[in-house]
Amino acid sequence: MKTLSDLVNRVQNPEPWSEGDNIPWNDPEFSERMLAEHLSQEHDLASRKTETIDRHVEWIFSEVFDSQSVRFLDLACGPGLYARRLAEKKCECVGIDFSPASIRHAQDVTAAEPDLGCTFHQEDVRNADFGEGFDIVMMIYGQFNVFQRDQGLEILKKAHAALRPGGKLLLEYQTLEQIQKGGESGPSWYSAQSGLFSESPHLVLQENFWDAEAKASTIRFSTIDAQTGSVNSYALSNEAYTESELVEAARAVGFKNVQRFPSLSGTVVSGDADLPAFVAHK
Numbered sequence: 345m346k347t348l349s350d351l352v353n354r355v356q357n358p359e360p361w362s363e364g365d366n367i368p369w370n371d372p373e374f375s376e377r378m379l380a381e382h383l384s385q386e387h388d389l390a391s392r393k394t395e396t397i398d399r400h401v402e403w404i405f406s407e408v409f410d411s412q413s414v415r416f417l418d419l420a421c422g423p424g425l426y427a428r429r430l431a432e433k434k435c436e437c438v439g440i441d442f443s444p445a446s447i448r449h450a451q452d453v454t455a456a457e458p459d460l461g462c463t464f465h466q467e468d469v470r471n472a473d474f475g476e477g478f479d480i481v482m483m484i485y486g487q488f489n490v491f492q493r494d495q496g497l498e499i500l501k502k503a504h505a506a507l508r509p510g511g512k513l514l515l516e517y518q519t520l521e522q523i524q525k526g527g528e529s530g531p532s533w534y535s536a537q538s539g540l541f542s543e544s545p546h547l548v549l550q551e552n553f554w555d556a557e558a559k560a561s562t563i564r565f566s567t568i569d570a571q572t573g574s575v576n577s578y579a580l581s582n583e584a585y586t587e588s589e590l591v592e593a594a595r596a597v598g599f600k601n602v603q604r605f606p607s608l609s610g611t612v613v614s615g616d617a618d619l620p621a622f623v624a625h626k
């Protein structure tokens with residue numbers, strides 16, 4: 345547990361990943377609170393709102409799945425909001441995520457629809473065995489950038505090995521410009537009676553950093569408990585790739601015919617909130 349004094353004396357410009365690699369998605373209590381954020385229709389933070397997910401699923405099914413009943417692997421699938429909708433189109437899905445509450449939710453929802461061919465595994469994608477013979481492997485919502493470069497490349501390599509010949513990778517990523525802009529945006533704070541970081545009244549102070557040399561941003565959240573004054577901090581970093589670096593990384597592990605799309609809707613719908621995606625073939 346940290347104190348206000350630790351907060352005042354904190355490192356001013358942290359090295360990327362030096363204060364942790366991500367917020368604690370896999371902590372049981374944090375993951376319960378995060379599940380509420382995934383399912384919220386108030387914002388697009390952990391998962392997008394239903395309307396956007398529905399639009400994305402239609403595009404993914406027609407443009408990436410070629411409207412076929414494919415077998416697909418959803419990496420960092422969260423509560424399975426995309427996976428379930430695609431499985432309802434007679435596709436067979438395997439989802440991997442390390443959040444206990446998200447995987448429980450995905451399993452509960454799909455168990456209620458016994459005809460769906462869905463399996464969800466609570467595992468860290470950095471260590472998980474991806475299996476093999478998939479038609480499609482997908483990782484969406486910019487999650488790829490949260491992994492350090494060597495881990496990202498290992499994930500691409502395992503995704504390639506998990507695909508059947510001719511199979512496709514769908515990767516929705518954050519651009520270098522988006523990551524830099526986030527890292528260069530000023531600090532902010534809010535107070536809450538309860539929220540993602542705590543069930544008790546607290547303050548959340550957010551600082552953002554951009555390391556131009558490392559091409560990585562860091563976001564640090566410092567929370568202060570209103571009653572005790574105790575401080576906690578969490579940090580996550582994002583690895584920024586130029587588009588040619590990303591295409592080169594995919595080619596280096598064996599992907600070919602890399603095609604870029606401006607968003608998972610195929611077109612730009614919501615400007616800055618859209619992330620681009622590429623589809624690469626094995």
Ligand SMILES: C[S@@+](CC[C@H](N)C(=O)[O-])C[C@H]1O[C@@H](n2cnc3c(N)ncnc32)[C@H](O)[C@@H]1O
Pocket residue numbers: 366369370389390391392419420421422423424425426440441442443446467468469470484485487
């Ligand atoms: C922004 S959410 C996106 C969830 C889902 N893809 C969606 O769009 O609704 C990122 C997800 O990545 C998961 N995640 C982060 N790091 C992970 C890791 N190392 N292994 C497995 N899952 C991870 C989190 O638990 C979270 O569910």
